[in-house]
Amino acid sequence: MCAMRLTGYADLFGVNPGKTIKFYVNCDGPSAYDVQIVKMIHGDTNPRGPGHIEEAVDAACNGSKPGRKQVIYSGSYGYVEDNPNLQVQSFTVQCWIWPTTPKTHPQYWKHGTQGLVAKWCNDQGFGLFINEEGCAELRINGERITTGAPLRDHAWHFLAASYDAETGEATLYHEPQLRYALDPEIPPVTKTVSGGVSHQADVPLTLACYTGGMDDSLQAKASRPEGIVMAGPYNGKIDSPRLCNRALSRQEIETMKLGAQPGLTERRNSGPTGELSQCIVGAWDFSDGIDTIVGRDHGPYLYDFQIVNCPTRAMTGHNFSGHNFDWKHAPKEYGAIHFHDDDVDDARWDVDFEWEVPADQKSAFYAAKLTTPEGDEDYIPFWVVPEVGKATAKIAYMVPTISYMAYANEHLANNAGGAELLVYRVPIMQDQNMFLSEHREYGGSIYDTHTDGSGLCLSSRLRPILSIRPKYDHFLSQAPWQYPADLHMIYWLETMGYDYDVITDEDVTYDGVARLEQYNVVITGSHPEHNTGPQLDALHNYTQRGGRLMYMGADAWYWVHSYHPAYDHLGRGIVTEMRRCESGIRTWRADPGEYYHQGTGELGGMWRYRGRYLHSVAGTGMSSEGFDISSYYSRTPESNDPRVAWAFEGIEYDEKLGNFGLVGGGAAGTELDIVDTMLGSPPHTLVVATSAGRHTEAYLLVMEDFGFNQQGLDGTQHPRVRSDIAYHETPNGGGCFAFSSIAFCGSLPWNNCDNNISKLVGNVLNRFMVDGPLPEPPADAYQHRGRADYDPPANKAAK
Amino acid sequence: MITIPKKGTPERERLIAEHKACIETMKGVPGCTILRCETPGDTTVVTGGIHEDFLLNRVLLRMRAMNPADGPRKLVVICTKVEKEWRIGRLSGVRGVPPTFVNDKVYDNEQDPQHDIFLMRLDEMDAEDGQAEQFHEGWKRRDDNWTRT
Numbered sequence: 001m002c003a004m005r006l007t008g009y010a011d012l013f014g015v016n017p018g019k020t021i022k023f024y025v026n027c028d029g030p031s032a033y034d035v036q037i038v039k040m041i042h043g044d045t046n047p048r049g050p051g052h053i054e055e056a057v058d059a060a061c062n063g064s065k066p067g068r069k070q071v072i073y074s075g076s077y078g079y080v081e082d083n084p085n086l087q088v089q090s091f092t093v094q095c096w097i098w099p100t101t102p103k104t105h106p107q108y109w110k111h112g113t114q115g116l117v118a119k120w121c122n123d124q125g126f127g128l129f130i131n132e133e134g135c136a137e138l139r140i141n142g143e144r145i146t147t148g149a150p151l152r153d154h155a156w157h158f159l160a161a162s163y164d165a166e167t168g169e170a171t172l173y174h175e176p177q178l179r180y181a182l183d184p185e186i187p188p189v190t191k192t193v194s195g196g197v198s199h200q201a202d203v204p205l206t207l208a209c210y211t212g213g214m215d216d217s218l219q220a221k222a223s224r225p226e227g228i229v230m231a232g233p234y235n236g237k238i239d240s241p242r243l244c245n246r247a248l249s250r251q252e253i254e255t256m257k258l259g260a261q262p263g264l265t266e267r268r269n270s271g272p273t274g275e276l277s278q279c280i281v282g283a284w285d286f287s288d289g290i291d292t293i294v295g296r297d298h299g300p301y302l303y304d305f306q307i308v309n310c311p312t313r314a315m316t317g318h319n320f321s322g323h324n325f326d327w328k329h330a331p332k333e334y335g336a337i338h339f340h341d342d343d344v345d346d347a348r349w350d351v352d353f354e355w356e357v358p359a360d361q362k363s364a365f366y367a368a369k370l371t372t373p374e375g376d377e378d379y380i381p382f383w384v385v386p387e388v389g390k391a392t393a394k395i396a397y398m399v400p401t402i403s404y405m406a407y408a409n410e411h412l413a414n415n416a417g418g419a420e421l422l423v424y425r426v427p428i429m430q431d432q433n434m435f436l437s438e439h440r441e442y443g444g445s446i447y448d449t450h451t452d453g454s455g456l457c458l459s460s461r462l463r464p465i466l467s468i469r470p471k472y473d474h475f476l477s478q479a480p481w482q483y484p485a486d487l488h489m490i491y492w493l494e495t496m497g498y499d500y501d502v503i504t505d506e507d508v509t510y511d512g513v514a515r516l517e518q519y520n521v522v523i524t525g526s527h528p529e530h531n532t533g534p535q536l537d538a539l540h541n542y543t544q545r546g547g548r549l550m551y552m553g554a555d556a557w558y559w560v561h562s563y564h565p566a567y568d569h570l571g572r573g574i575v576t577e578m579r580r581c582e583s584g585i586r587t588w589r590a591d592p593g594e595y596y597h598q599g600t601g602e603l604g605g606m607w608r609y610r611g612r613y614l615h616s617v618a619g620t621g622m623s624s625e626g627f628d629i630s631s632y633y634s635r636t637p638e639s640n641d642p643r644v645a646w647a648f649e650g651i652e653y654d655e656k657l658g659n660f661g662l663v664g665g666g667a668a669g670t671e672l673d674i675v676d677t678m679l680g681s682p683p684h685t686l687v688v689a690t691s692a693g694r695h696t697e698a699y700l701l702v703m704e705d706f707g708f709n710q711q712g713l714d715g716t717q718h719p720r721v722r723s724d725i726a727y728h729e730t731p732n733g734g735g736c737f738a739f740s741s742i743a744f745c746g747s748l749p750w751n752n753c754d755n756n757i758s759k760l761v762g763n764v765l766n767r768f769m770v771d772g773p774l775p776e777p778p779a780d781a782y783q784h785r786g787r788a789d790y791d792p793p794a795n796k797a798a799k
Numbered sequence: 800m801i802t803i804p805k806k807g808t809p810e811r812e813r814l815i816a817e818h819k820a821c822i823e824t825m826k827g828v829p830g831c832t833i834l835r836c837e838t839p840g841d842t843t844v845v846t847g848g849i850h851e852d853f854l855l856n857r858v859l860l861r862m863r864a865m866n867p868a869d870g871p872r873k874l875v876v877i878c879t880k881v882e883k884e885w886r887i888g889r890l891s892g893v894r895g896v897p898p899t900f901v902n903d904k905v906y907d908n909e910q911d912p913q914h915d916i917f918l919m920r921l922d923e924m925d926a927e928d929g930q931a932e933q934f935h936e937g938w939k940r941r942d943d944n945w946t947r948t
Binding site for chain 2: 045424425427438451629632662716
């Protein structure tokens with residue numbers, strides 16, 4: 001149907017002036033394409049706004065480039081390169097598995113046999129598989145031996161296969177961990193296979209796949225090890241694989257479950273005897289190195305699996321006891337890796353062009369615009385970011401790149417029925433959605449489930465991310481979302497003539513407050529929902545030291561993220577991780593015991609449940625969401641408080657604030673934040689405007705704000721379904737202004753930026769950007785305030 | 800559970816007329832809901848529709864909650880030229896298999912397909928959709944409609 005023939009990505013999100021950024025392009029069809037570096041001003045095509053705006057930038061890399069197709073090789077797996085010890089004649093191979101899609105739909109994108117542990121290619125070699133019918137299968141060369149018993153999905157099974165080359169006896173065991181009353185018995189299957197195992201040179205030992213072939217195809221080029229195409233991607237967990245070089249008895253197999261016990265003495269370890277241990281080729285323990293991309297071998301040869309495409313680790317194993325939820329405290333219960341056929345950590349494409357950014361290039365939003373004469377088009381966004389200590393403005397715009405990664409290539413509009421209930425209309429898909437619905441190898445977002453239905457909790461930026469694009473309306477809002485929505489603010493800054501620098505979540509995470517303290521004011525994106533701990537620490541330190549924060553959106557500071565340390569060698573912030581734990585708005589829910597990050601070992605989920613309330617960062621926190629249409633604000637009496645009245649200069653008290661806009665048609669919409677001093681808003685926070693009572697039934701209270709289901713939670717009924725624009729002072733002349741709605745910035749460009757939202761934001765920015773501390777509040781503003789306690793209006797009236 | 804009004808009933812005609820009236824006033828709004836804008840294209844004051852017609856509200860919820868992998872598969876709007884052309888497609892229900900267009904009709908605005916999909920669903924949905932008579936084994940499997948992304 002719709003085809004995007006141009007896609008691409010860069011090696012960096014943020015590039016310093018004077019440094020080089022590399023671009024990788026897939027040009028599937030056209031023989032050439034044109035490159036033009038552009039400065040991005042506005043990305044919303046809505047005819048009621050200013051439309052798409054970009055400025056051409058002189059760059060050495062501009063011009064025609066030869067086109068070539070590049071493909072992504074998704075699906076996670078492990079491999080050990082071929083060596084003589086792996087070329088066994090007799091063998092026993094065994095492992096625990098928890099398959100999620102043992103049998104797939106014939107139309108499923110990777111339908112067919114799945115490899116578990118194999119050294120097999122083109123009818124040579126051996127291995128354990130799941131066949132197309134969903135049954136365990138032993139392959140010895142061209143022979144296929146199966147129990148004929150389908151594997152139950154989402155259940156642990158112990159599989160083992162032994163083969164004695166001298167007698168030709170091959171046996172396959174399939175032992176479900178749990179047998180229900182009416183489950184038929186699955187006896188071992190034995191067959192005679194003569195001739196031993198033949199081995200093809202260079203075929204690796206593979207985990208969660210098998211070797212499909214060796215060639216110089218595009219897939220093979222992007223694969224690891226390069227030149228070898230893996231086939232039969234497996235969906236599910238694998239735990240404790242073992243390989244021995246002789247046929248073990250069932251009793252010996254049982255003992256071998258305990259794995260290698262190196263250095264066995266009277267005082268330490270138990271397991272296979274010294275004699276039995278001599279047959280071990282490999283005995284892998286995936287509980288070791290959970291924060292790495294290596295599957296450690298505790299056997300004598302240290303044949304570690306190299307893990308490709310970042311499967312999910314810190315996953316409960318077959319022996320999970322349910323007593324400990326932190327893998328760091330019970331690692332032996334976390335020996336499973338969950339592989340998915342759509343995992344991708346790096347597209348691993350070849351570089352197509354580079355740009356050495358001039359030393360005097362202004363910090364801003366940029367993109368490499370790719371076009372063909374036939375009308376193909378794609379943009380590869382990036383940001384020019386000053387080095388620490390070389391700020392060029394008083395204002396910094398903090399690009400929420402972690403949130404962009406969390407939403408990267410989301411598929412909710414494709415197949416999620418729930419999406420329609422959420423948006424209260426039929427979703428609208430665009431080219432990007434259509435492309436992604438077919439090209440699952442581009443990987444999903446942290447909002448998606450994997451193709452096997454399990455939660456997706458890792459996202460890489462080294463792949464084309466089609467949701468970070470201008471001219472892209474998101475199904476949630478039927479308008480720009482994240483990147484193109486953040487350009488509403490950029491357009492306003494440009495139009496109003498402000499000088500600003502651009503920094504990213506990466507910069508703040510890695511550089512801390514040094515990134516922020518160079519600026520008088522930091523402006524956030526419209527939806528900075530996903531954050532690392534170091535980033536929140538930096539924001540806290542900044543506002544406490546007199547920094548000023550303009551929080552331009554809603555549903556921020558919500559989810560715990562961490563960058564996976566195993567990818568540090570490729571640059572900053574390559575892979576981000578998040579777990580959707582027991583509360584919060586969750587498109588999937590982590591399974592019990594799988595709440596801790598594999599990369600850093602920290603507890604995932606909402607910052608709220610780590611004692612870091614959303615409202616404590618900028619004054620407001622998420623209370624509700626709805627995606628049909630937006631509404632507007634009314635000022636409250638607190639807006640007349642001299643502490644904040646300056647923000648409303650030029651705005652009448654009775655004006656409808658933001659009853660216009662490019663997201664939902666109003667400034668208060670999609671996701672909404674409120675003040676709650678019980679959830680971290682400072683007690684001196686002023687609510688200066690609110691949208692209470694103005695929202696539709698589509699807007700619902702967030703689930704973390706109520707304990708049991710009940711009627712009355714929607715925008716037509718519940719008092720917490722609203723957005724509060726709020727202000728509070730921070731120590732040392734700092735302050736936070738929270739605008740508390742994702743749709744808010746969509747009102748800024750309205751009427752060529754001549755409107756009351758633009759006026760309000762301008763008043764705040766003009767005050768926040770000046771050098772030195774903010775003016776002192778009036779003396780009577782200093783008073784003791786409770787958190788839960790306050791003086792209700794009725795009391796005040798009685799006095 | 801409320802049944803889906805059958806063809807020829809006055810309830811059905813009322814729902815169709817109200818839905819159409821709402822959609823007409825939503826043209827120009829960067830978003831959409833089944834409510835009437837007092838000023839077309841302006842969400843300052845919205846009335847009617849799902850807030851005032853209980854049956855319309857419930858029928859729409861039932862349509863939205865249809866399982867994407869069961870039955871006739873869910874209908875979606877597909878923008879084929881940005882800000883210019885839209886068509887109606889149907890989800891496959893299978894991951895990695897993209898939606899397909901249901902017909903050749905091309906819309907010049909993003910709101911009209913919403914109404915046509917409403918009409919198509921009224922025709923496609925059984926009156927007893929989701930009720931005991933339609934039990935099948937799939938009801939025993941966890942499926943909260945979010946999992947099929």
